[in-house]
Amino acid sequence: MIPPTLLGISIMVFAITRLAPGGPLEQAMMQMQQVSEEGGGGRSSGSIQALSREQLEQMKRLYGFDKPHWQAYLIWLGILPRETEFRQIRFLGDELELSERVSLPSFPLAQLDWDRDGYLQRDEVPPTILKYINFNSLDQNQDNELDNEEINKPNSIIQGAREKVILKRDRLGGVTIVNLSELLGNWNVRMKERSPDQSNAVPVAELFMTQHEGVLQGNFGQSTRFGEPVLHVIAERLPVSTYFGLLTFLLTYAVCIPLGIFKAVRHNTLYDDLSSILIFVGYAVPGYALGSLLLLFFSVKLDWLPMGGLVSENHEQLSMFEQLKDLAEHSFQPLCCYLIGGFAFVTMMMKNHLMDNLSADYVRTAMAKGVSFGNAVRKHALRNSLVPLATNVGHQVTLFVTGSFLIETIFDIDGFGLLGFNSVIDRDYPVVMGVLTLSATLMLLGNILSDALVAMVDPRVRFE
Amino acid sequence: MKTILKLNPLTTKKLRRFRSIKRGYWSFIFLVLLYSLSLLGELFVNKRALIVSYQGEFFFPTYGEQISGKFFGFDYEYETNYRDLQKKFEKENSNDWLLMPIVPFGPYEMDYAKESSTGFSPPSFSSGHFCGTDKTERDVFARLLYGFRIAMTFSLGYLLLTYLIAICAGSIMGYFGGRTDMLGLRLVEIWANVPFLYMVIILVSVMPSWWGTGWQVSSLLLIMVLFSWTGMTYYIRAAVYKEKARDYVSAAKVIGASSARIIFRHLLPNVISTLVTFAPFTIAAAVSSITALDFLGYGLPPPTPSWGELLKQGVNNLRIAPWIVISSVSILVLTLTLVTFVGEAVREAFDPKKFSTYE
Numbered sequence: 001m002i003p004p005t006l007l008g009i010s011i012m013v014f015a016i017t018r019l020a021p022g023g024p025l026e027q028a029m030m031q032m033q034q035v036s037e038e039g040g041g042g043r044s045s046g047s048i049q050a051l052s053r054e055q056l057e058q059m060k061r062l063y064g065f066d067k068p069h070w071q072a073y074l075i076w077l078g079i080l081p082r083e084t085e086f087r088q089i090r091f092l093g094d095e096l097e098l099s100e101r102v103s104l105p106s107f108p109l110a111q112l113d114w115d116r117d118g119y120l121q122r123d124e125v126p127p128t129i130l131k132y133i134n135f136n137s138l139d140q141n142q143d144n145e146l147d148n149e150e151i152n153k154p155n156s157i158i159q160g161a162r163e164k165v166i167l168k169r170d171r172l173g174g175v176t177i178v179n180l181s182e183l184l185g186n187w188n189v190r191m192k193e194r195s196p197d198q199s200n201a202v203p204v205a206e207l208f209m210t211q212h213e214g215v216l217q218g219n220f221g222q223s224t225r226f227g228e229p230v231l232h233v234i235a236e237r238l239p240v241s242t243y244f245g246l247l248t249f250l251l252t253y254a255v256c257i258p259l260g261i262f263k264a265v266r267h268n269t270l271y272d273d274l275s276s277i278l279i280f281v282g283y284a285v286p287g288y289a290l291g292s293l294l295l296l297f298f299s300v301k302l303d304w305l306p307m308g309g310l311v312s313e314n315h316e317q318l319s320m321f322e323q324l325k326d327l328a329e330h331s332f333q334p335l336c337c338y339l340i341g342g343f344a345f346v347t348m349m350m351k352n353h354l355m356d357n358l359s360a361d362y363v364r365t366a367m368a369k370g371v372s373f374g375n376a377v378r379k380h381a382l383r384n385s386l387v388p389l390a391t392n393v394g395h396q397v398t399l400f401v402t403g404s405f406l407i408e409t410i411f412d413i414d415g416f417g418l419l420g421f422n423s424v425i426d427r428d429y430p431v432v433m434g435v436l437t438l439s440a441t442l443m444l445l446g447n448i449l450s451d452a453l454v455a456m457v458d459p460r461v462r463f464e
Numbered sequence: 465m466k467t468i469l470k471l472n473p474l475t476t477k478k479l480r481r482f483r484s485i486k487r488g489y490w491s492f493i494f495l496v497l498l499y500s501l502s503l504l505g506e507l508f509v510n511k512r513a514l515i516v517s518y519q520g521e522f523f524f525p526t527y528g529e530q531i532s533g534k535f536f537g538f539d540y541e542y543e544t545n546y547r548d549l550q551k552k553f554e555k556e557n558s559n560d561w562l563l564m565p566i567v568p569f570g571p572y573e574m575d576y577a578k579e580s581s582t583g584f585s586p587p588s589f590s591s592g593h594f595c596g597t598d599k600t601e602r603d604v605f606a607r608l609l610y611g612f613r614i615a616m617t618f619s620l621g622y623l624l625l626t627y628l629i630a631i632c633a634g635s636i637m638g639y640f641g642g643r644t645d646m647l648g649l650r651l652v653e654i655w656a657n658v659p660f661l662y663m664v665i666i667l668v669s670v671m672p673s674w675w676g677t678g679w680q681v682s683s684l685l686l687i688m689v690l691f692s693w694t695g696m697t698y699y700i701r702a703a704v705y706k707e708k709a710r711d712y713v714s715a716a717k718v719i720g721a722s723s724a725r726i727i728f729r730h731l732l733p734n735v736i737s738t739l740v741t742f743a744p745f746t747i748a749a750a751v752s753s754i755t756a757l758d759f760l761g762y763g764l765p766p767p768t769p770s771w772g773e774l775l776k777q778g779v780n781n782l783r784i785a786p787w788i789v790i791s792s793v794s795i796l797v798l799t800l801t802l803v804t805f806v807g808e809a810v811r812e813a814f815d816p817k818k819f820s821t822y823e
Contacts, residue, residue: 008654016663021670277487280808284800286752288759289793292779296789300782406756410779421760424662425669432662440657 009440010433014073017429024063024224024427029056061086063224063429076221076433078214081186086208088192091169097178099166100207102187109133109146109156120146132158167205175205186210215437221430225423230434234419240310241408241416244331248338249396252346255339257389260350265377267355283344287337288406294333295410306330308412334411338404346392353388357381390457394450397442478737481813488809491802498799502613509606511570513546516562526565568592569603571610571769584785596787598777604788607769608795614764615771615799619750621685626746627739629693634700635727635735639708645701656694661757663691668762680765688753696742703735741814744807748800755796771796 074080166178192204213219220230405417423431516523533540587596595604637648757763758772778788
């Protein structure tokens with residue numbers, strides 16, 4: 001059931017990012033107005049109208065607001081093609097024919113291996129492309145065929161070629177590309193619709209290429225804040241969050257399982273009560289509140305630990321041992337904050353299930369047959385109590401990557417959580433969508449992993 | 465509600481069991497006490513005097529109307545500064561007197577009594593600021609107290625609304641089952657996975673600023689409820705499913721009771737116990753999320769007193785004003801811990817486990 005759910009989530013979020021006012025378009029417009037007002041040097045209020053119709057259109061196109069919502073969503077998904085290399089061509093006066101130089105897309109020749117037989121014969125290469133390659137020099141064994149090895153050579157990439165597009169307009173206003181067959185790629189042309197108040201304006205043709213580049217093609221678009229591909233932006237920040245996620249995960253289980261066992265065996269003793277109180281206080285404290293308290297004592301009052309970040313500025317110059325120490329000093333406080341919330345849940349789960357099992361008949365039988373209490377716990381009850389914990393492992397997967405942006409904010413760690421938060425604030429919607437798609441996928445995968453783990457640990461559970 | 469309160473022996477048993485769990489019971493008492501005190505907060509922490517005796521007449525400005533400064537012989541029209549009035553009475557050595565609350569500062573009031581106030585006065589008993597002041601010289605203690613009142617009231621409203629929606633959705637899905645259930649579950653699953661915090665931040669930041677505080681707070685509440693009611697739905701659906709299969713429901717059906725009647729009169733009273741066990745945890749979640757939102761600057765509109773806003777100030781001024789972080793984290797932790805203790809006790813009282821132990 002993953003795909004429909006994912007689709008639903010992305011539609012929901014996409015709709016809200018599109019419909020909520022104050023989006024990237026409005027923000028960029030406000031910025032530009034401020035710039036123009038400052039640059040205008042105290043000119044009259046007419047400069048507020050500094051954004052011309054063209055500029056507005058340009059920005060709408062940049063942020064993908066030039067299309068209806070549903071189309072924009074399908075383009076994001078990669079079902080509808082995206083328009084790239086966009087340019088406008090104006091037919092002034094009675095001009096009927098215009099030309100425009102465009103750069104052709106660069107791509108490896110291997111893409112032309114359409115028939116998939118591993119060979120590309122000379123007459124299989126379209127004449128338009130043959131113009132740009134030196135077939136003979138590529139064809140090393142001179143058999144008039146390019147085999148796989150030859151095709152994948154570095155110099156078999158066509159790049160940087162520029163060609164002239166010739167556009168022709170008829171009297172009725174239709175525009176066609178005359179020399180389409182000589183051009184590579186999918187160039188398209190269409191007349192720009194004129195709004196009623198500018199019916200006398202010159203006809204404008206829009207020239208663009210179409211390409212499917214969406215999530216289905218593994219392309220999440222460009223971040224409007226960083227100007228880099230979204231995937232790149234995300235990948236840069238994942239390792240930090242994964243580092244904390246993994247450590248948290250390992251430490252939680254390393255501490256909670258023994259503690260849970262201890263508490264179950266010593267049920268209702270002073271140790272049990274005391275540790276319960278501690279655990280519940282820990283459960284109640286939000287991680288970021290603890291973080292600010294820790295910062296106050298360890299970093300400000302005692303000045304033992306650094307204020308934030310993941311490594312010191314001079315991290316590169318330190319020796320191996322010092323680097324580790326540096327990292328540990330920086331990780332200690334955030335790690336505490338990550339850990340504190342999860343302790344209660346896992347410990348109590350361990351304790352309760354172990355106690356359930358300890359009072360089950362099979363343990364009583366084992367005890368009656370003379371098995372020592374220690375062995376009854378270790379060999380009989382414990383194994384069964386670990387089963388429910390396995391269900392929990394899958395849910396922790398999300399934590400591996402996402403992290404908590406509140407903790408990241410406090411400790412100034414540039415991780416995945418903070419990225420998501422900042423992208424919401426800056427209205428960097430391509431990143432928001434990318435972050436969400438990734439975390440939703442991980443969460444759903446985590447659920448599946450949980451089920452699989454249970455089936456693995458518990459022989460009674462089988463998938464039909 | 466009447467039926468549960470009056471004659472359900474199971475419920476009285478559960479209540480008795482809850483009372484026997486000391487930690488949770490006393491936490492509950494303490495919380496209720498704290499909340500009632502905060503509701504009467506004006507009597508303890510306020511800039512207005514409790515009683516003023518002026519020229520043989522008594523005034524009670526706490527809940528009464530504003531009294532202009534001119535009335536007491538000051539040369540200003542706006543509301544009397546009662547701390548100044550107290551000093552004036554003492555200086556004039558007259559028969560007039562007034563009684564100030566224990567902490568004579570309001571949550572919104574900036575105390576610029578001192579000559580050079582730059583904000584962040586440290587805690588001191590002589591100035592009356594037990595927890596110091598924040599960057600605009602507002603009393604931290606007063607803001608914590610009124611922050612508690614607002615956070616708790618907000619959370620109770622949140623609890624009520626989320627349960628209302630969750631009960632409706634859950635009982636419809638559980639009672640009708642089949643295709644309704646399938647479709648409903650999918651929708652709920654999608655809705656549940658829409659990230660709560662992102663949506664709240666986006667929607668809160670587009671809220672028009674010319675709305676009054678009341679409007680802004682209630683729409684914040686609605687937005688939060690809108691994106692977080694889903695969690696409870698699963699439990700209610702499961703509980704309704706379980707109850708539906710029992711004989712009394714079939715009996716009601718045979719008599720000819722309508723679906724609405726069966727759901728509201730027969731099923732709900734039996735499902736409520738599920739809800740009660742989750743209530744404290746819902747409250748705790750609401751308090752911590754409203755605090756987190758305030759901390760990020762997307763919560764209650766300023767200058768509403770709130771813990772998150774104080775915490776933010778404290779974190780930004782760790783070196784200058786450590787008392788802000790200490791006091792706000794303490795009260796936050798105290799409240800959440802008490803609520804968690806109550807929750808744990810309720811859960812134990814409603815679902816007791818008798819363990820055999822080997823000595």
